[in-house]
Amino acid sequence: MNDLLAALLLGIIEGITEFLPISSTGHLLIAERWLGHRSELFNIAIQAGAILAVTLIYRQRLWAMLLAFLGRGASPALAAGTPAGLASPAQARDYALKLLVAFGVTAVGGLLVKNRGWELPDAVRPIAWALVIGAVWMVVAEHLAAARAAKLGERRDIAWGTAVLVGVAQIVAGVFPGTSRSATTIFIALLAGTTSRVAATEFAFLVGIPTMFAATGYELLSLARHGQIGNEDWTALGVAFVAALVTAFVAVKWLLRYIQSHRFTPFAIYRIALGVVLLLWLPAGT
Secondary structure (H helix, E strand, O other): HHHHHHHHHHHHHHHOOOOOOOOOOHHHHHHHHHHHOOOHHHHHHHHHHHHHHHHHHHHHHHHHHHHHHOOOOOOOOOOOOOOOOOHHHHHHHHHHHHHHHHHHHHHHHHHHHHHHHHOOOOOOOHHHHHHHHHHHHHHHHHHHHHHHHHHHOOOOOHHHHHHHHHHHHHHHHHHHOOOOOOHHHHHHHHHOOOOOOHHHHHHHHHHHHHHHHHHHHHHHHHHHHOOOOOOOOHHHHHHHHHHHHHHHHHHHHHHHHHOOOOOOOOHHHHHHHHHHHHHHHHHOOO
């Protein structure tokens, strides 16, 4: 297959799967069976494209929180209100602090995990089981959140304890490839008391911005230190980056609309099907 077409397809796969709760790792594992294994720099580039897409989607919210955090007063974005309920500078500042707490927990814990070498390999069997177990986790968490919402009403607030648990969830997702960072964080937020699917998803996406940018930067510096940036097809990398950016933008926009009136159950069913395919079809050692 033409290298540019292969890069385009890998970028599209990354963009679609990075923020949907279905695991980009599992999908890229399958895709590379046909499209060829790519360099670490290539993988970093397509992930950066997906992160940039979410940053663009939430650019007004991020700017509003930054102004509130710096004590610059209300902004048009805050005055109009947001889905997360950040209708005042105080609420925006509180929300921003919770994002920082979640990110801080992930950063400290992630470095500890990295130094200890606590991470499963990107092999088929653990990824497949992570997909299946994660699907069960999704169904149980959403069921419990729905039952709590029916009893107590919808809760959109992110508690401080929830922020800490979301940070821990990101570490778990890093240790166990295939769990899906977005799925792990969304559903820990639902289990921790935020019964609104939209509020839990948006917090997971927003905390993912600094987390994934930091991880991308860390990996990029590591590659640079070891001289692994030189021999790269920059045209193919650019095509993949743009493809990931565009498709992630569309996928996240679609998901945010979808979950306003639908549950995550179809994603759980899809994860189980993909996990079974991986277990039965691909060799266990690849």
